Amino acid sequence: MDNKTGTNIKLAILGAGESGVGAAYLALQQGYDVFVSDFGPVADHYKQQLQDWNVKFEENGHTEAEILKAAEVVKSPGIPDKAPIVKKLVENNIPVISEIEFAGRYTNAKMICITGSNGKTTTASLTYHILKNGGLNVGLAGNIGKSFAYQVATEKFEYYVLEISSFMLDSMYRFKADIAVLLNITPDHLDRYEYKLENYAASKFRITQNQTGQDHFIYCADDAETKKVMEGKLISAKQLPFSIEKKIETGAYLDSDNLIINVHQQHFQMSINELALQGKHNIYNSMASGIVAKVLELRNEAMRESMGNFRNIEHRLESVGKISGISFINDSKATNVNSTWYALESMTSDVVLILGGVDKGNDYSMLKQLVKQKVKAIVCLGKDNKRIHDAFEDDVEVIVNTSSAAEAAQVAYHLATKGDTVLLSPACASFDLFKNYEDRGRQFKDAVKEL
Template structure:
């Protein structure tokens, strides 16, 4: 067996990035994808002369690896992973592999909700402060691709639970855990405790010079923390109680205090990101910035002029007094709860798609208070009808973004908000949540 053969499973952003980095460090690299490889990734592999296969996993090519880097989307139950584990061939994540080849410091952000927004905001503050910083992980570029092609001092990494599951020696200099709510439970034997344990891996291997930032108001986080011995410096954030070191809210002012040095106070009215959940996201980013001793003026300015990502509570248009918001990235119930919580008008809610075993109970109060009608957008909307038939007078079915927007337009009154916040995956009618969001925006612009 060759002692330097790396096999990469999955040829998406993370897989191709890992292959580029492995090739740069002299490994014999082979990439295998069980599905079809997207043209942009295939072209990159061909340009680099990296051997690959698609639409299959050839055992003879894979089971002779020294080490395997797997894409986060491949479950441990996949036959090829089972075969690798049986042969005791190490299987790691791209994040774990990439960290071996950089001395840069890492700020790792995870949580069931808000991690993309918090990662983007943290990156925005650091960049504005003049740090040499890259943004990677579950967002945009893969960490490995950036390590292979760039030279940053800091990385802000958005990290999913699937990435954490295959991280062993990796250590975050600053770890942020925003919240833990039921998501992807099909990968965790439908046990919230298993999923929570996966999220807590963000703090593994941390030492006394490292930082762990967490939400003191999140019950599942506090419960999961009881099983861990922390060595890092810990900073909580809360909107319910005063925090001595960390961040808290007091009569519409956000206070951040680290080491009792130059505390930051900022009115939440000044924040670019509005809504209760975004106060949490801003607090987490603010603590990171204060740990790095970034000036208060820079933090204030960054939090005031930040623009959120596409497909996350994105304002699309105002037509005849009706606001249209694209929140296609809301692929779980909790994200939809946050979206409804942040809208202050009556809502026509467009939701539906591939239901991941959703429990809609947590939405019922907000739906009763705010939602005038639900427009279902999906092939099978039975569970949405069952969940909300007693709470909403109008529930209608549609099977395209165009049809859903037209229906919402007829149902909405002046002063209402039409909110696309599906609470479901998009794969029944769309390529992905971006495709769903883009089709929604096009349909709104055609009104």
């Protein structure tokens, strides 16, 4: 269905969080007959918005008969394809799409789409920061901030930087990225992909679908899984790889301590010591953002300034302060093992590591080497910490269980000595003890202030 206006067409929206409520507002504006349905309770502020807009909605269950009347359904990314209601819709040949796909129909803005297992939020935030400071009329949406649909309905941006997860990509069909960025592919969320890495990788590569020779695809030439998929795939877009291991003619690479970007005739150079984001993984993130800026022909001075003064997002290697010479870092956004690996990799002192939560079938073996080198004690923060004990009992002297952010901060503080770093980088989801990773991070920060 390609009609641009939804005159009285029935549209059902599954999930009444940020993306669902934003989609409802845009759909209303476009004349659709909107019905929002959430399997769980709807948060008060979203409920208030839906009521203010006179949108029909339900919570704590789906009325199947009502949803099956829809001509099309917009699904929130958190709802898996194997949910009974989604299966039912598919059986009835009712198209199920993502909020990004839906909202993309109603804007002619240029789309800069960033995906990957790790570094998406940082790279999207940095790219937005560079483009905005470079004078572009740009919005930031997707997995981050105000929903894309709501911004399409209320703003007039000429560019969007979108942080896109594999779950969103799975329900995107006609949407096209003008500039697509794929940072890396590492095992995450495999429970949604039949525990097959190739299924998850194929999902990530949907970021390139519908691209033409006029578009750009930016990717990491050092990432094994990305390279594996690219061998058997025809990519129509102009390819701009980045690497810290080898020289790249068109793209980005490292020349001793200098980050070099060559795009067409445009050349950019900056010392990695001047980058706001430090650590090997952040060189990759800065390269990806820098290539986007050069494709859009931003000035080198403006780029240098933005890449040097960027402040990282909350809960991602966020410095919480120092107490008695001990640094505290909140990396609550590290909900998988890879993110924690990156965090440990960027540490330059001895670490007391706070780990744990809801384990998505984690393989902790990739952390063993770094834990041996850098971690003097592990503080577990979760309901069931057995797998952490099993994984690291031979590598660290002390592993302690705690059951609240306050207790974890206190125990870690007592285990650390002057010059050490207490790092909250849990490698797990937070739902056993907290509402979400933000709640976990904030409780940790509050606890540190109380020490």
